Amino acid sequence: MNERRPTEPDEPVEYDRVDVSVLVVGAGAAGARTAIELAERGIDDVLVLGKRGHGDAHTTWARGGINGALGTHDPEDSPAIHAADTLNEGHFVNDPAKVETVTEQMPERLRELDEWGMEYSRTDEGEIDQRFFGAQSFRRTAFAGDHTGESLLNTLVDRAQELSVPYRENVMITKLVSDGDAVYGAVGFDMDAGEFVLFNAGTVVLAAGGHAAIYDRHTSRDDENNGDGAALAYDAGASLMDMEFMQFHPTGMAVDESDPEWEPWSGRLVTEAVRGEGGRLFNADGERFMERYSPDQMELDARDVVARAIAQEVAEGRGTENGGVYLDISHRDADFIRERLPRMYERFQDLGVDMAEAPVEVAPTSHYGMGGVAVDDGGETGVDGLFAIGETMAGVHGANRLGGNSLAETVAYGVVAGERIADRADGPGEVPEDLREGLVEPHLSDLNTLAGHDGEHEAEAVLADLREVMWDHAGILRDEPSLREGLDHLEAVRGRAADMRVGPVTSESFELAVDIGFSLVAAEAVLRGALEREESRGAHYRTDYPDRDPDWRRNVYFDAADVGGMTLRTEPVDEPSDAVQAALDEGHELDYHQLE
Numbered sequence: 001m002n003e004r005r006p007t008e009p010d011e012p013v014e015y016d017r018v019d020v021s022v023l024v025v026g027a028g029a030a031g032a033r034t035a036i037e038l039a040e041r042g043i044d045d046v047l048v049l050g051k052r053g054h055g056d057a058h059t060t061w062a063r064g065g066i067n068g069a070l071g072t073h074d075p076e077d078s079p080a081i082h083a084a085d086t087l088n089e090g091h092f093v094n095d096p097a098k099v100e101t102v103t104e105q106m107p108e109r110l111r112e113l114d115e116w117g118m119e120y121s122r123t124d125e126g127e128i129d130q131r132f133f134g135a136q137s138f139r140r141t142a143f144a145g146d147h148t149g150e151s152l153l154n155t156l157v158d159r160a161q162e163l164s165v166p167y168r169e170n171v172m173i174t175k176l177v178s179d180g181d182a183v184y185g186a187v188g189f190d191m192d193a194g195e196f197v198l199f200n201a202g203t204v205v206l207a208a209g210g211h212a213a214i215y216d217r218h219t220s221r222d223d224e225n226n227g228d229g230a231a232l233a234y235d236a237g238a239s240l241m242d243m244e245f246m247q248f249h250p251t252g253m254a255v256d257e258s259d260p261e262w263e264p265w266s267g268r269l270v271t272e273a274v275r276g277e278g279g280r281l282f283n284a285d286g287e288r289f290m291e292r293y294s295p296d297q298m299e300l301d302a303r304d305v306v307a308r309a310i311a312q313e314v315a316e317g318r319g320t321e322n323g324g325v326y327l328d329i330s331h332r333d334a335d336f337i338r339e340r341l342p343r344m345y346e347r348f349q350d351l352g353v354d355m356a357e358a359p360v361e362v363a364p365t366s367h368y369g370m371g372g373v374a375v376d377d378g379g380e381t382g383v384d385g386l387f388a389i390g391e392t393m394a395g396v397h398g399a400n401r402l403g404g405n406s407l408a409e410t411v412a413y414g415v416v417a418g419e420r421i422a423d424r425a426d427g428p429g430e431v432p433e434d435l436r437e438g439l440v441e442p443h444l445s446d447l448n449t450l451a452g453h454d455g456e457h458e459a460e461a462v463l464a465d466l467r468e469v470m471w472d473h474a475g476i477l478r479d480e481p482s483l484r485e486g487l488d489h490l491e492a493v494r495g496r497a498a499d500m501r502v503g504p505v506t507s508e509s510f511e512l513a514v515d516i517g518f519s520l521v522a523a524e525a526v527l528r529g530a531l532e533r534e535e536s537r538g539a540h541y542r543t544d545y546p547d548r549d550p551d552w553r554r555n556v557y558f559d560a561a562d563v564g565g566m567t568l569r570t571e572p573v574d575e576p577s578d579a580v581q582a583a584l585d586e587g588h589e590l591d592y593h594q595l596e
């Protein structure tokens with residue numbers, strides 16, 4: 001159904017209307033898996049959309065692998081031990097029920113992907129191969145060479161197409177239609193046609209990725225992971241949780257930024273699989289420095305430990321010329337590296353470095369926001385009918401994410417949310433008239449004013465400023481004065497964002513201008529949460545509170561108040577189940593020396 005209206009001054013803006021029972025915002029692994037579950041349960045009035053082309057979501061950038069206790073090599077592994085490792089790595093502020101939901105499902109999810117044609121790397125016996133990954137007690141990371149994410153998404157897209165799941169590409173959602181208690185749909189624009197659209201939907205699933213790109217040095221695509229999902233949910237009345245926990249991956253590329261060939265690679269991920277396959281870290285003095293920080297787990301200790309160790313080596317003057325350290329896998333032979341790490345090998349080969357002959361330079365980079373939208377065990381927010389899953393949701397990863405658990409969360413929670421929604425989906429419903437007039441139309445009018453606005457500041461420069469504020473003030477090492485200063489600087493960025501030079505709806509600057517609105521919400525929550533949490537835990541390191549405080553085994557929640565903006569509250573974390581507690585008590589740990 002189309003509703004065309006004239007676009008005269010003071011007249012409502014013209015828009016299309018689409019009616020659908022379930023709208024899935026995001027066509028990465030999480031969105032695709034939800035849609036598959038719904039289709040398999042006979043719910044076909046679903047629309048999956050993404051702001052990129054079909055099959056082109058951030059998931060394709062995942063390389064290293066996806067976790068599940070299959071026990072291909074280590075039959076003693078189990079979902080309970082997987083959960084124990086996840087809680088350990090998350091420093092016990094993960095939601096234990098969500099963790100178990102993921103770990104219990106994963107063996108079945110991995111086998112199902114195999115049946116659907118995923119190109120797993122295999123053992124000589126033809127079983128799904130599993131590799132070591134940081135801070136895991138056993139080899140439980142399944143992989144497809146070093147292009148696991150791409151293979152996963154291709155498999156899910158093929159499966160969704162077999163089931164005739166409707167997809168729409170290049171549509172960006174800018175606002176959810178919500179009265180704070182229930183969701184009625186979403187508003188956005190077609191990025192090709194430049195048309196505004198109202199999606200009338202009884203259920204909305206946010207599977208819109210994360211917010212790691214709010215930092216200057218990051219591993220995400222520049223135009224994704226700007227906090228869309230978190231900001232949309234927050235604006236709709238849902239709570240955010242754990243936003244202070246940002247994971248800095250230890251091994252982003254450290255490059256000579258004055259060299260145009262290398263500069264675009266700054267911060268890009270060097271997969272953890274390089275260390276998983278035996279890569280060693282050396283400082284500029286040739287010292288294998290992890291011996292000092294983590295003599296047992298060495299390079300395969302948790303990401304936060306390795307990232308802080310590298311940051312410290314660099315800060316104390318033992319870094320390389322480009323502000324990093326060396327990652328060396330040249331003791332493995334070239335065939336092994338080419339087979340296990342083909343994309344990494346090729347990337348450095350193209351830049352003139354042979355990983356079989358020489359080390360590469362690496363330094364920490366923003367990689368993943370453990371926080372996100374607060375949801376219940378079924379992936380539903382406090383707003384009736386609004387779900388958040390995959391990287392958009394909070395709860396599974398606690399204070400630090402275990403590598404390989406994010407892809408696991410996407411498919412596990414896709415199924416969980418799909419099951420819950422299938423039980424409740426009952427058609428598109430209708431956007432109430434007061435929301436249409438009081439929320440949808442004013443929002444469209446704001447978007448219309450933003451398009452072509454001839455302000456003072458370039459949108460790209462404003463986003464770059466925001467990212468710099470976050471890197472400088474809410475990075476690996478934090479303290480109160482710097483976080484407070486960061487909030488002041490963020491207000492200045494907000495001021496500049498109110499007066500931007502923006503092109504038409506189809507332009508890149510228009511998309512960026514919308515992104516900035518999302519990023520401002522995510523950035524404020526990270527800064528405020530980091531200030532609130534007066535302790536160090538996992539990826540959150542306060543130099544003025546360097547110890548973990550048992551009283552802080554709590555989650556921080558962020559709510560939008562009618563007056564006074566963002567408000568924060570904390571709640572204690574639940575205890576793990578008996579089975580997981582038993583696995584924790586057994587004290588499993590990776591024997592690093594198996595790799596030598």
Ligand SMILES: Cc1cc2nc3c(=O)[nH]c(=O)nc-3n(C[C@H](O)[C@H](O)[C@H](O)COP(=O)(O)OP(=O)(O)OC[C@H]3O[C@@H](n4cnc5c(N)ncnc54)[C@H](O)[C@@H]3O)c2cc1C
Nearest residue numbers: 026027028030050051058059064065173209390391406407
């Ligand atoms: C370089 C890199 C390597 C990684 N490697 C691994 C790994 O080896 N193992 C692992 O477990 N995890 C890994 N991760 C993390 C993992 O890739 C992601 O967490 C996961 O793929 C997220 O999937 P998702 O479906 O939640 O979101 P995404 O794949 O990010 O998909 C988000 C979707 O939402 C859409 N979208 C976003 N905003 C909007 C909007 N406003 N309107 C409409 N659509 C929107 C996007 O177009 C996209 O379709 C890696 C991450 C990076 C950056």
